[in-house]
Amino acid sequence: MSAPVVLRDVFRALRAELGEEDAGYTYDDGPGPISRLDVMVYPATSPADATIFATIGMSIEPMPPGDARAELRLHCRGAVSPADRERISLHLANLAGYPWTTGRPLGWGEIVTLSAPMPAFPTCQRVFLAGPWVQGQPSALDTEVGPVRVINVVPITEAERERALASHPQAFFSDLLDARDVLGPPPLD
Incomplete structure (x- = not known):
């Protein structure tokens, strides 16, 4: 069976933006409509660059x-080790x-x-969800749906x-970007 159009569009958008993935991990039988979720890995080309992980599958349906x-x-x-990847x-x-397990x-x-x-990121058991913060990062991917x-x-x-x-999300994230490199683990206090 071929992939739904929205997932094909996401895959094509990732390829156009980031090039060919180096690796991918597939997870089957997720919650709700997610019957398959892929996490694609785009490796850093130098120590100063970032390895990027991108999901494909969450957008199969709108989030509840x-x-x-x-x-x-x-x-x-x-670079990220294979085990950490x-x-x-x-x-x-x-x-x-998360949207389908929590509603x-x-x-x-x-x-x-x-x-x-x-x-x-060994000291980080929480994640902040952010929009684009660097010029050229997309806020959304265009798809047929x-x-x-x-x-x-x-x-x-x-x-x-x-x-x-204790602060507005944009103010917090702006301060965080000023305080440390968010692409790596925070310095130990």
Whole structure:
């Protein structure tokens, strides 16, 4: 059976933007309408670049209870080991199912607690969901069924979560970008 048009469009958009993936992880039988979710890996080309993880499958249907579709991305500074790639992909697959397990959509400015720290970010068991923050990052992917929002997953510490809860999401994220490299683990205090 061929992939639904929205997922083909997301795949093509990723290829046009990021090139060919280096690896991919497939998760079957997810919650709700997610019968298959792929996490594609686009490797860093240098230590200063980021390895990018991108989901394909979350946008199969709009997130409950609304009509918005989305896919997730995570950027990680430098090369990522095969073991961490697999564990990061599993975390993203689980996060992609969140709207169907909780009945609440995901969106920019939200904080989600993970079941364990994000691999490659050992002090971060929470993630902040952000829109684009670098010129050229898309806010949405165009598909035949409408836009699919790109949600960037940014691992944060408990102290950062507390600061986020005390301020406006845009102000928090702007301060976080000024304070540290969000593509790598925060410095240990």
